[in-house]
Amino acid sequence: MSDESDGADLAWESIDSDVAYSCPGFDVVHERVVLPDGTESDYDHLDEPPAVVILPFTPDGDVVVIEEWRQAVGRVNRGLPAGSVEPDDADFERAARRELREETGYEADDLTALTALEPSNGVTNTVHHYFAAEGCTPTASQDLDFDEAIDVGTTPYDALYESVRDGDCRDARTALAVLYYETLGPASETARS
Template sequence: MTDDATHDEELAWETLYGETAYICPGFDIQREQVRLPDGTETDFDYLSESESVVVLPFTPDGEIVVIEEWRQAVKRVTRGLPAGGVEGEDADLEATAHRELEEETGYEADAVEHLTTVEPANGFSDAVFHYYLAEGCEPTGEQALDDDESIGVETTEFDDLLAAVEAGDCRDGRTAFGVCYYELFG
């Protein structure tokens, strides 16, 4: 049996060249020329975006703060957890979770705690989601939406959100994962 480092080396691709093929607000498309382990050379394109935080915010009464947001890619309103990108000045992910919660919902948390970190689509994207549990959330802040956001805010019971995920009514992947993770391990 090989050790992990040797195994990784046997499977690793070599990047021969890379460039940004397309730039837009929110993400870039990267194009790389790579050499596969068998020597084959090919192109590989992927979506590149900044890391994000996803917040599972509980009010003191035990309800979850959720957002309803128009999602142009799927042409409908989706229901989900507040989330947002880590910005250049965000060295502290907990501070980012506090900021994104307030900006998207107007709620502020007494405390946030890291739940997990995942790469949701690492076959075609370098996206990284850092999940945070936020407790003691109260509507004491001010919503500060980006120019391209239209967001409504409400609260719901955790069990109702979990049931919506189970029934396929909550199709936002970040939310479905966060709710299921919390149900299993939170």
């Protein structure tokens, strides 16, 4: 594959699009598309707003984690605070600060943008914006949505990293945040110096 390819010969053409189903958090979009070989087909995907994922560190270096029921997989998930960007969020950092406060009751002294990734671009158009938050302290009560039940705790960073490395952490957002932080973010810079 050439590094100079713009992918135009791979592009699909959307000839019709409508919302097949709408619910809080996302829409299911149905499209009629023309494939590169001229074949017409149907394609459905989730239309979701951007989201933020926060890797929040307490002043002593522990990570603030949450446990939340995830109906799609039928179990409690241990992971990082995350949530959708809302229309009144001025930017992604503001959304990250809001989600951290609402889900955990913690607030951060400093936020550093880590990366932005498309977690599942074969079925959804959402982009997750990752942040490391430093100096996180409990300053308020949780302000959860009606369908959220979240327990908040802390864990040593090394224990969280080990759970990702060993495959015990099943939450992809958490794994991506930790692995990015460890290999390309501030943790890797500390290890290199």
